[in-house]
Amino acid sequence: MSKQEIIKAVKTKWTDAIEGVDDTRDLTIRVKKGNILEICRFLACTPELGFDYLSDICGVDCLSDISRGAVSSSRFDVVYHIYSISKKHRLRIKAAVNENESINSVESVWKAANWYEREIYDMFGIVFDNHSDLRRILLPEDWKGHPLRKDYPLVTDVGEKWLEEKLVTHVPV
Amino acid sequence: MSEVQELIVNMGPQHPSTHGVLRLIVHLDGEVVTRVIPDLGYLHRGLEKLAENKTYAQFLPVTDRLDYLAAISNNLAYCLAVEKLLRLDVPKRASYIRVILAELTRIVSHLVWLATHALDLGAFTPFLYCFRERELLLDIFEMYCGSRLTTTAFRIGGVPKDIDGQIKQKIEEFIQIFPSKLNEYEALLTNNKIWLDRTVNVGVISAEDAINYSLSGPCVRGSGVEWDIRRAEPYCVYNELDFDIPTGRGVGDTYDRYLVRLEEMRQSNRMIKQALEKMPEGNLMADDPRVVPPTRDKVGTRIESLIHHFHIMAEGFNPPVGEVYQAIEAPKGELGFYIISDGSPKPYRMKIRVPSFANLQAIEKMCENGMMLADVVAIIGTLDIVLGEIDR
Numbered sequence: 001m002s003k004q005e006i007i008k009a010v011k012t013k014w015t016d017a018i019e020g021v022d023d024t025r026d027l028t029i030r031v032k033k034g035n036i037l038e039i040c041r042f043l044a045c046t047p048e049l050g051f052d053y054l055s056d057i058c059g060v061d062c063l064s065d066i067s068r069g070a071v072s073s074s075r076f077d078v079v080y081h082i083y084s085i086s087k088k089h090r091l092r093i094k095a096a097v098n099e100n101e102s103i104n105s106v107e108s109v110w111k112a113a114n115w116y117e118r119e120i121y122d123m124f125g126i127v128f129d130n131h132s133d134l135r136r137i138l139l140p141e142d143w144k145g146h147p148l149r150k151d152y153p154l155v156t157d158v159g160e161k162w163l164e165e166k167l168v169t170h171v172p173v
Numbered sequence: 174m175s176e177v178q179e180l181i182v183n184m185g186p187q188h189p190s191t192h193g194v195l196r197l198i199v200h201l202d203g204e205v206v207t208r209v210i211p212d213l214g215y216l217h218r219g220l221e222k223l224a225e226n227k228t229y230a231q232f233l234p235v236t237d238r239l240d241y242l243a244a245i246s247n248n249l250a251y252c253l254a255v256e257k258l259l260r261l262d263v264p265k266r267a268s269y270i271r272v273i274l275a276e277l278t279r280i281v282s283h284l285v286w287l288a289t290h291a292l293d294l295g296a297f298t299p300f301l302y303c304f305r306e307r308e309l310l311l312d313i314f315e316m317y318c319g320s321r322l323t324t325t326a327f328r329i330g331g332v333p334k335d336i337d338g339q340i341k342q343k344i345e346e347f348i349q350i351f352p353s354k355l356n357e358y359e360a361l362l363t364n365n366k367i368w369l370d371r372t373v374n375v376g377v378i379s380a381e382d383a384i385n386y387s388l389s390g391p392c393v394r395g396s397g398v399e400w401d402i403r404r405a406e407p408y409c410v411y412n413e414l415d416f417d418i419p420t421g422r423g424v425g426d427t428y429d430r431y432l433v434r435l436e437e438m439r440q441s442n443r444m445i446k447q448a449l450e451k452m453p454e455g456n457l458m459a460d461d462p463r464v465v466p467p468t469r470d471k472v473g474t475r476i477e478s479l480i481h482h483f484h485i486m487a488e489g490f491n492p493p494v495g496e497v498y499q500a501i502e503a504p505k506g507e508l509g510f511y512i513i514s515d516g517s518p519k520p521y522r523m524k525i526r527v528p529s530f531a532n533l534q535a536i537e538k539m540c541e542n543g544m545m546l547a548d549v550v551a552i553i554g555t556l557d558i559v560l561g562e563i564d565r
Contacts, residue, residue, distance in 0.1 A: 058524035085400045112387030115534045138214035
């Protein structure tokens, strides 16, 4: 399926939920976050589209965009990279999520979403509704802050403080 | 009077068969596994955060530290992604050199997998055999770029060195002898009763589940899905090479994935042979002064070139605003770089889609259906994970 055919198929079904389409390079469709689960299910289950493979989900902190005065006023983007093994086409879906907002989990469509969404929760603090096991995945469970946010410093003493709390250090005899 | 109690065993993070610092919390009913909960993050170094604070060229050596058993594949994926962002065309000869080295890396990665997987399951000899051949390949890498593991073998815009003369001769010697070595491994394992008992019907995953869990590489092909990014979305010069995609016997068990990886090594050998024959003459680096620094002799003799070189090295280059996703078929599966550029010399966001992360997630599914504790070791081995890329 060509890019235009994919756009057409999605647009006919989800006219109101689409916020923007960019087909200059990789095909990107921006959707409203409230419809994310239904749209993903539509993309995965419609035979002509056949997006059966979830390559990746990742978060993006748009803090700098906001400070530059970009149109989108949401703090985060959740970006889904999906692929069709039979049709061999790729698609990028984006949904904007603000701070203190949550987005529906797509775990019921692709099981692989479980860990990807945990990683986003860990790194950005974005909460996924209806997720079966939303815990931190890479960092310790009692870690403070979300490192991939743009306002989280590159060099910090958070780690050292965490270690001090955790470890019983060597006591000289 | 007896009471049935669930036993929880903590496996790792320091355990030789978890292939790195992976921790598994295994729930057992007797010897039968009821649940496996992986615990990750012991090797988390924040590479994605680091990427946002380095220029594009500076991040290249860091990619070596993702999948440290197949550093050249990581270099390739990263270079292709940045080149896609820059809309930069790489000379044909450089693409051939990239393919040759990437396929040699696939062999190295699969050799380490076979060696450790067999060792975990009690076969010691394959370990010695595999590392014997791996040594030859690491010597070739050392001749090419000076290091054996953390290679940084490519540059954005091409390759730094040609494959000719002694290196070419070494590679030709290797591909000449390697098929017979593969037969040696097969003689030890393929029809071995113990090997069959430990791998057949262990860690079964259906094609449907494999896709739903986003397995990629030999793990998904072992379930009978004929999907290889080298064929589906050809990059470099894979569309000019002839190769088969092995899919095993269609059961989706550990033995299938073993067969797939062995056959992949044969196919890689075939591809390297073709690439060496077809490789055209030409430049090694793209002709684009925005990105590619001047050659060493010019830097040494001309002040403009020296300034130019300094400018690229110190400040980096400014790619256009935009975002790209580029995936390649790494030895372990789909390795993709998603780069968002805001026009500055440093990426705004870089997400690395690593194959092992998704592959490991399926371990819970594979350990269902009455697998034993000893089978967990086989399943970790067959997934061929590297914690360096899982934790990033």
